[in-house]
Amino acid sequence: MEAPSIHVAFQNVQKSYDGEILVVKDLNLDVEKGEFLTMLGPSGSGKTTCLMMLAGFEPATHGEIFLNGQPINNQPPNKRGIGMVFQNYALFPHMSVNENLAFPLQVRGMKREEVTERVDRALGMVELGGFGGRRPAQLSGGQQQRVALARALVFDPQLVLMDEPLGALDKQLREQMQYEIKNIHESLGVTVVYVTHDQSEALTMSNRIAVFNDGVIQQLSSPDDLYERPQNSFVAQFIGENNKLSGMVTEVNGDSCTVKMGTGEVITAAAINVAGAGQPTTLSLRPERVEIAPDEGALPNALQGQVKDLIYHGDHIRAVLQVADTSEFVVKVPNNVGHKVLSKGENVTVGWQIEDCRALDHMDV
Amino acid sequence: MSDAAATSQSTPRDALLVASDGVPLKVKLAKTTAAARRRAFLLTLPLVLFVLISFVFPIGEMLVRSFHNPVGGNVVPAFAESIAKWDGKGLPSEEVFEVFVKDLARARKVRDVGKTVGNLATRVNYEIPGSRSLITKSARKVGKIKNPPYKDALLAIDKRWSNPHVWLVLQRATTDYTLSFYLAALDRRYDKTNNIVQADELYRIYIPILLKTLWLSALITFLCFMLAYPVAYLLSTLPLRTSNLLMILVLLPFWTSLLVRTTAWIAMLQTQGVLNDVFVSLRLIGNEDRIQLIYNQTGTIIAMVHILLPFMILPLYSVMKTIPPSYMRAARSMGASQTYAFIRIYFPQTLPGIAAGTLLVFILAIGYYITPALVGGNDGLLISNLIADHIKSTLNWSLGAALGSILLVIVLMLYWLYNRLVGIDNLKFG
Ligand SMILES: Nc1ncnc2c1ncn2[C@@H]1O[C@H](COP(=O)(O)OP(=O)(O)OP(=O)(O)O)[C@@H](O)[C@H]1O
Numbered sequence: 097m098e099a100p101s102i103h104v105a106f107q108n109v110q111k112s113y114d115g116e117i118l119v120v121k122d123l124n125l126d127v128e129k130g131e132f133l134t135m136l137g138p139s140g141s142g143k144t145t146c147l148m149m150l151a152g153f154e155p156a157t158h159g160e161i162f163l164n165g166q167p168i169n170n171q172p173p174n175k176r177g178i179g180m181v182f183q184n185y186a187l188f189p190h191m192s193v194n195e196n197l198a199f200p201l202q203v204r205g206m207k208r209e210e211v212t213e214r215v216d217r218a219l220g221m222v223e224l225g226g227f228g229g230r231r232p233a234q235l236s237g238g239q240q241q242r243v244a245l246a247r248a249l250v251f252d253p254q255l256v257l258m259d260e261p262l263g264a265l266d267k268q269l270r271e272q273m274q275y276e277i278k279n280i281h282e283s284l285g286v287t288v289v290y291v292t293h294d295q296s297e298a299l300t301m302s303n304r305i306a307v308f309n310d311g312v313i314q315q316l317s318s319p320d321d322l323y324e325r326p327q328n329s330f331v332a333q334f335i336g337e338n339n340k341l342s343g344m345v346t347e348v349n350g351d352s353c354t355v356k357m358g359t360g361e362v363i364t365a366a367a368i369n370v371a372g373a374g375q376p377t378t379l380s381l382r383p384e385r386v387e388i389a390p391d392e393g394a395l396p397n398a399l400q401g402q403v404k405d406l407i408y409h410g411d412h413i414r415a416v417l418q419v420a421d422t423s424e425f426v427v428k429v430p431n432n433v434g435h436k437v438l439s440k441g442e443n444v445t446v447g448w449q450i451e452d453c454r455a456l457d458h459m460d461v
Numbered sequence: 462m463s464d465a466a467a468t469s470q471s472t473p474r475d476a477l478l479v480a481s482d483g484v485p486l487k488v489k490l491a492k493t494t495a496a497a498r499r500r501a502f503l504l505t506l507p508l509v510l511f512v513l514i515s516f517v518f519p520i521g522e523m524l525v526r527s528f529h530n531p532v533g534g535n536v537v538p539a540f541a542e543s544i545a546k547w548d549g550k551g552l553p554s555e556e557v558f559e560v561f562v563k564d565l566a567r568a569r570k571v572r573d574v575g576k577t578v579g580n581l582a583t584r585v586n587y588e589i590p591g592s593r594s595l596i597t598k599s600a601r602k603v604g605k606i607k608n609p610p611y612k613d614a615l616l617a618i619d620k621r622w623s624n625p626h627v628w629l630v631l632q633r634a635t636t637d638y639t640l641s642f643y644l645a646a647l648d649r650r651y652d653k654t655n656n657i658v659q660a661d662e663l664y665r666i667y668i669p670i671l672l673k674t675l676w677l678s679a680l681i682t683f684l685c686f687m688l689a690y691p692v693a694y695l696l697s698t699l700p701l702r703t704s705n706l707l708m709i710l711v712l713l714p715f716w717t718s719l720l721v722r723t724t725a726w727i728a729m730l731q732t733q734g735v736l737n738d739v740f741v742s743l744r745l746i747g748n749e750d751r752i753q754l755i756y757n758q759t760g761t762i763i764a765m766v767h768i769l770l771p772f773m774i775l776p777l778y779s780v781m782k783t784i785p786p787s788y789m790r791a792a793r794s795m796g797a798s799q800t801y802a803f804i805r806i807y808f809p810q811t812l813p814g815i816a817a818g819t820l821l822v823f824i825l826a827i828g829y830y831i832t833p834a835l836v837g838g839n840d841g842l843l844i845s846n847l848i849a850d851h852i853k854s855t856l857n858w859s860l861g862a863a864l865g866s867i868l869l870v871i872v873l874m875l876y877w878l879y880n881r882l883v884g885i886d887n888l889k890f891g
């Protein structure tokens with residue numbers, strides 16, 4: 097038995113479509129009741145596959161999935177009571193919006209008055225009252241998205257799955273819908289498992305994010321943890337902007353280590369994921385944590401760099417520098433009063449704190 | 462507030478939109494696109510001509526032939542003119558007899574194709590079976606009649622000339638425009654007093670065959686649908702490579718020559734054929750009571766279902782191909798069982814394909830000719846076989862044309878009905 101607050105549990109789940117390649121490799125994941133959990137990862141990393149196994153459209157090759165503590169591997173999808181929003185919405189084109197929303201209620205044999213009442217309530221929730229008579233084709237993309245959302249929620253499921261529901265919308269609409277989905281999630285208290293490959297969407301909406309790559313969860317943590325404390329190079333690289341520096345660990349010293357660059361500089365970094373002295377490592381450093389021309393001795397790390405390129409972004413300026421062996425070292429210079437004015441070709445010092453520079457597993461390139 | 466109202470009045474919304482040089486926008490647009498449209502039309506001209514010559518004219522010719530038959534009038538033109546004025550009561554007057562005798566005597570010498578006494582005799586024979594000899598025999602003898610009274614002389618040649626019905630038929634047979642052939646095609650005829658009545662039971666053949674054709678076509682369409690739907694579904698869900706391979710099998714009947722196909726059917730279906738042998742060896746039937754599967758209605762049905770199946774599969778397949786699996790999944794996730802989801806979600810979305818497929822198969826089936834002729838025996842014949850018979854053997858083209866026109870009208874009516882029920886824009890042929 098699982099603890100009662102665990103809503104969904106994947107235990108040692110594996111999935112292969114062709115018997116040759118494991119698309120999902122040994123997945124272990126607990127989703128808590130009322131949680132907004134996002135599966136984030138590059139294309140082909142197995143996110144949809146996980147969702148389909150949970151919804152019951154694909155059998156797990158190995159392992160067990162639990163819903164409210166009950167194993168559901170042999171339960172057909174229509175008995176699982178899971179609401180679902182598809183990427184292309186999957187609104188039934190031959191039915192009006194009302195009929196679409198009434199469908200899950202009619203399946204449950206609900207009385208006509210109650211169906212009407214619930215449909216109206218659900219349409220009101222997504223602010224589409226009065227659109228009930230239209231066909232899906234007569235709605236805009238955003239409106240269709242809302243109908244799909246309302247349809248997935250109208251029968252009061254405790255768990256809602258969404259597979260890239262905002263993928264087809266433009267940026268502005270997407271941000272508005274993110275906000276609305278988040279609102280609905282909070283007011284209804286349902287558990288949401290959300291799939292996306294848009295990291296900003298994942299960061300703004302989720303309680304926790306599971307970063308997928310190659311059928312494996314690389315890291316499962318809250319958005320701020322994920323961004324500020326990535327556990328491996330893939331996550332560091334995948335979430336947000338990241339400067340990579342490759343080097344060799346010369347000494348591990350508690351939670352810090354010294355790393356020697358190929359070009360000879362020595363850096364002190366937080367030892368997060370290093371194999372030990374004498375092993376290669378990739379250092380990860382966020383652009384906004386780098387200081388340009390720090391006061392002498394103020395920062396433990398200070399390297400020489402040369403400005404290659406400057407890009408004006410309004411509120412900040414992106415400086416691309418040659419530092420150690422990388423020519424794509426990015427620094428965000430805030431456009432503050434009296435900020436340091438750089439010019440191309442200029443030699444400057446860059447510096448940072450030990451804890452902002454994380455020594456992670458070695459990554460090629 | 463009042464200012465705004467004033468401005469909005471000075472520019473009414475339905476004002477003609479005008480280009481910068483003052484020419485109305487619509488005129489301008491029509492001018493700029495006219496050249497392109499003319500060129501597009503020229504490109505289609507060869508096809509338009511081809512269709513006109515090979516399709517529209519023949520069909521028009523057929524339609525006209527079904528009610529316009531000038532043979533009688535061509536053979537005895539003077540008589541045609543004088544009997545046209547006859548009121549149809551009793552026997553015609555002595556003058557009419559005179560004209561008839563002289564005209565017939567003259568016509569006997571004519572040898573032009575389509576203008577001989579034989580042509581007239583055939584035409585009259587359609588309406589009074591057995592009256593052919595009356596005309597030909599009289600025509601041989603009227604030459605000897607030199608003096609009035611012509612009426613008595615003619616009656617002396619054959620007593621049947623005293624029957625007013627013969628003259629009524631002659632009057633009809635010598636008018637250029639007639640409904641006789643449509644009546645015949647609908648198993649009706651004129652009785653002795655020119656009323657339209659049903660033909661004698663023995664001669665009612667066309668309506669029963671027409672009904673049988675409609676019924677068999679409906680049955681064939683239904684069988685095609687039942688067989689095609691699962692196949693099309695399978696094809697639409699398989700990966701493209703496999704489905705393409707299977708599609709070749711579906712199209713195979715199109716690619717085999719008629720002769721090969723027919724031989725195959727015979728080998729399979731005849732009483733000593735493969736199918737019956739299998740039945741016998743499985744002891745499903747005894748060796749003595751082998752089933753007649755070919756050269757009868759069963760043969761027609763089996764062969765036509767086989768040949769028409771692709772016309773059902775293709776539109777169904779093309780529609781099913783466009784239905785993403787997420788619809789069914791969405792329905793399932795909302796609690797619908799497989800069956801319920803199929804009935805309420807999948808099936809309705811395939812309706813355009815079903816409509817197109819059934820329409821196509823049904824219309825092809827009611828006009829099908831060669832297959833029933835080859836494997837249909839006697840009771841497997843359809844209306845088209847009768848039409849072909851009239852065009853090729855009995856040479857009663859007008860009757861063939863009338864039957865063809867009736868078939869055309871039925872098809873058009875079906876099309877109209879379909880348009881009302883399904884909407885032609887909703888059809889999806891592929
Ligand atoms: N029905 C299937 N049959 C065979 N292989 C499949 C099937 N569905 C997915 N795959 C394979 O499984 C892997 C994971 O696919 P999945 O759809 O789960 O990825 P995803 O993370 O959802 O990617 P995306 O962000 O592009 O949607 C891919 O390599 C894909 O080719």
Ligand SMILES: [Mg+2]
Nearest residue numbers: 143144145259
């Ligand atoms: Mg996916």
